[in-house]
Amino acid sequence: MNNKPGSSILQVNGLNVSYGTFHAVRNVSFEVKAGEIFGLLGPNGAGKTSTLSAVEGLLKPQSGTITVAGFDTAKKPLHAKANMGVQLQATSFQPELTLAEIIKLYAGIYCVELTREKLQNILQDIKLEGSSSKKFKELSGGQQQRVSLVIATIHDPVLVLMDEPTTGLDPQARRQLWERIEAMREKGHGILLTTHSMEEAEAVCDRIAIMDHGNVIAIDTPQVLIDTHRNDQNVISVSRKGKITLEDVFIGLTGRTVRT
Amino acid sequence: MYSLALQDVLYEHKLHPTLSMSGEEKKIKMQTVIPKTSAALTSLLRADFTTQWRNRRSVVLLLLVPVIILISWKGLIAKMGGAFALSTCITIGLTAIGLMGYSNAIARDRDKGVFQRLRVTPVPTWSIMVSRLIVQLVLILLVTTFVFIVGSEYDEVTLSPAGYTLTFVTAFVGGALYLGLGQMIVGLVKNAETVNSTTRLVYFVFIMVGMFGDLGVLGEELKKIIHWSPYGTVKAILAGSMQPSNWSSQTSLALLATIAYAVAFSYLGIKKFRWNTQ
Ligand SMILES: Nc1ncnc2c1ncn2[C@@H]1O[C@H](COP(=O)(O)OP(=O)(O)OP(=O)(O)O)[C@@H](O)[C@H]1O
Numbered sequence: 001m002n003n004k005p006g007s008s009i010l011q012v013n014g015l016n017v018s019y020g021t022f023h024a025v026r027n028v029s030f031e032v033k034a035g036e037i038f039g040l041l042g043p044n045g046a047g048k049t050s051t052l053s054a055v056e057g058l059l060k061p062q063s064g065t066i067t068v069a070g071f072d073t074a075k076k077p078l079h080a081k082a083n084m085g086v087q088l089q090a091t092s093f094q095p096e097l098t099l100a101e102i103i104k105l106y107a108g109i110y111c112v113e114l115t116r117e118k119l120q121n122i123l124q125d126i127k128l129e130g131s132s133s134k135k136f137k138e139l140s141g142g143q144q145q146r147v148s149l150v151i152a153t154i155h156d157p158v159l160v161l162m163d164e165p166t167t168g169l170d171p172q173a174r175r176q177l178w179e180r181i182e183a184m185r186e187k188g189h190g191i192l193l194t195t196h197s198m199e200e201a202e203a204v205c206d207r208i209a210i211m212d213h214g215n216v217i218a219i220d221t222p223q224v225l226i227d228t229h230r231n232d233q234n235v236i237s238v239s240r241k242g243k244i245t246l247e248d249v250f251i252g253l254t255g256r257t258v259r260t
Numbered sequence: 261m262y263s264l265a266l267q268d269v270l271y272e273h274k275l276h277p278t279l280s281m282s283g284e285e286k287k288i289k290m291q292t293v294i295p296k297t298s299a300a301l302t303s304l305l306r307a308d309f310t311t312q313w314r315n316r317r318s319v320v321l322l323l324l325v326p327v328i329i330l331i332s333w334k335g336l337i338a339k340m341g342g343a344f345a346l347s348t349c350i351t352i353g354l355t356a357i358g359l360m361g362y363s364n365a366i367a368r369d370r371d372k373g374v375f376q377r378l379r380v381t382p383v384p385t386w387s388i389m390v391s392r393l394i395v396q397l398v399l400i401l402l403v404t405t406f407v408f409i410v411g412s413e414y415d416e417v418t419l420s421p422a423g424y425t426l427t428f429v430t431a432f433v434g435g436a437l438y439l440g441l442g443q444m445i446v447g448l449v450k451n452a453e454t455v456n457s458t459t460r461l462v463y464f465v466f467i468m469v470g471m472f473g474d475l476g477v478l479g480e481e482l483k484k485i486i487h488w489s490p491y492g493t494v495k496a497i498l499a500g501s502m503q504p505s506n507w508s509s510q511t512s513l514a515l516l517a518t519i520a521y522a523v524a525f526s527y528l529g530i531k532k533f534r535w536n537t538q
Pocket residue numbers: 019022024042043044045046047048049050051538
């Protein structure tokens with residue numbers, strides 16, 4: 001299998017996830033292609049993290065199939081995992097370990113050879129060359145984000161999963177991360193990210209899926225979504241200053257109520 | 261631009277396989293093989309031993325209680341026998357390893373999501389736990405050796421070579437019981453704070469009731485119960501192996517009971533274990 005731009009590297013089909021009797025993800029299907037940034041949007045509790053967790057193998061879906069780089073995650077979980085890099089919503093590394101030790105650990109897990117020089121390059125690349133002996137929690141939010149991204153992609157996976165990667169970042173750090181994500185797209189990685197920022201979705205995502213109450217209610221490019229819904233009454237009623245934005249479409253489709 | 265700088269650095273140092281290729285093949289490869297488990301396990305072990313080393317103060321505390329006993333009991337040892345004293349000390353050390361060390365570290369890392377991060381990598385989940393357990397086995401070795409040394413240097417209690425060898429074996433069996441007990445507690449209790457207080461309580465009860473009950477201070481009835489409790493059976497097999505010639509059918513029964521406890525605790529602990537606390 002190869003990853004020509006446009007070839008499918010993640011396929012989610014009829015995914016259902018339940019927590020006890022609570023049905024969190026309902027019949028979700030989508031696909032992420034090589035060289036594509038795919039955004040998963042939705043209000044709090046929509047089921048974004050649950051969907052990602054199923055792809056990552058952290059929870060067992062009730063039904064549905066997930067294929068990563070051609071490997072069924074239920075049948076070949078380790079092969080699927082070898083092809084994905086993951087940044088979790090709440091990442092934590094061993095608190096006793098230094099940055100250098102954490103990077104070495106993950107490089108070792110993926111059998112990526114890591115010379116002293118390579119390690120230096122990685123640290124330089126994320127502008128943390130002076131911090132190799134710092135602990136993860138001693139870093140700022142933006143620095144932590146860079147570290148977890150560099151670890152997520154240390155084995156150069158075809159599929160990169162990121163759960164709210166820019167939450168809590170300042171505008172500079174956010175732009176920097178966007179550039180990194182876009183550079184990964186140029187190289188042919190397929191990227192699946194979740195975000196609450198409509199601006200971000202419009203700026204970096206090639207395609208987005210909007211989830212609500214566990215369902216995917218829309219899936220397309222941001223522009224097409226805006227165009228198809230610009231005449232919806234719900235969308236117009238929430239728009240401001242007469243211009244329809246992706247946020248208007250999002251609120252128009254998912255409603256104004258704040259999720260509890 | 262930042263991302264350009266990244267590519268330059270990576271390109272120059274040929275760090276990035278895909279970047280160092282010519283434009284045409286500038287692609288990332290799909291992996292068709294899983295990274296070797298042995299390599300992953302080595303990395304995990306290095307990380308877990310480093311973690312233990314950073315927490316070496318807790319290891320000192322682990323050794324402290326047995327030492328205090330060995331020193332303060334010096335006068336009594338002639339009366340109660342060297343095996344009694346040494347086996348008490350090793351039992352207490354094993355209790356501390358399984359209950360305080362192992363289970364609290366697991367509960368804390370689970371709470372912080374350390375395991376979830378590891379579980380999204382292609383390592384088999386068992387290797388995450390096996391690595392942790394190997395560190396604990398080394399600690400068991402350390403505590404046992406330490407008690408032997410203090411016992412021989414300070415209290416002049418020495419064993420035969422067969423006694424030492426057998427005791428290391430039974431220390432591992434006893435250690436397995438307490439690691440299983442620790443596993444059971446993190447399996448049944450989700451919250452890290454609660455795990456902490458539960459293990460402290462169990463540890464305290466084991467030491468107090470076990471030690472004093474064993475000395476007969478708390479009455480005959482309790483002494484019998486303690487003898488067949490996880491405290492008593494471990495102590496019995498340790499004392500039995502220190503003097504192999506004294507190994508009796510009672511000791512064999514204690515060994516069977518220890519193994520049964522270890523299996524039951526571990527089974528429950530593994531079955532009920534959840535990798536995350538949400
Ligand atoms: N471990 C769990 N046990 C029970 N319910 C859960 C669990 N995890 C999530 N849920 C529920 O499943 C639903 C989906 O949660 P999920 O975390 O996937 O949402 P999300 O879209 O990622 O939200 P957010 O934007 O807040 O991160 C929510 O209603 C949540 O309460």
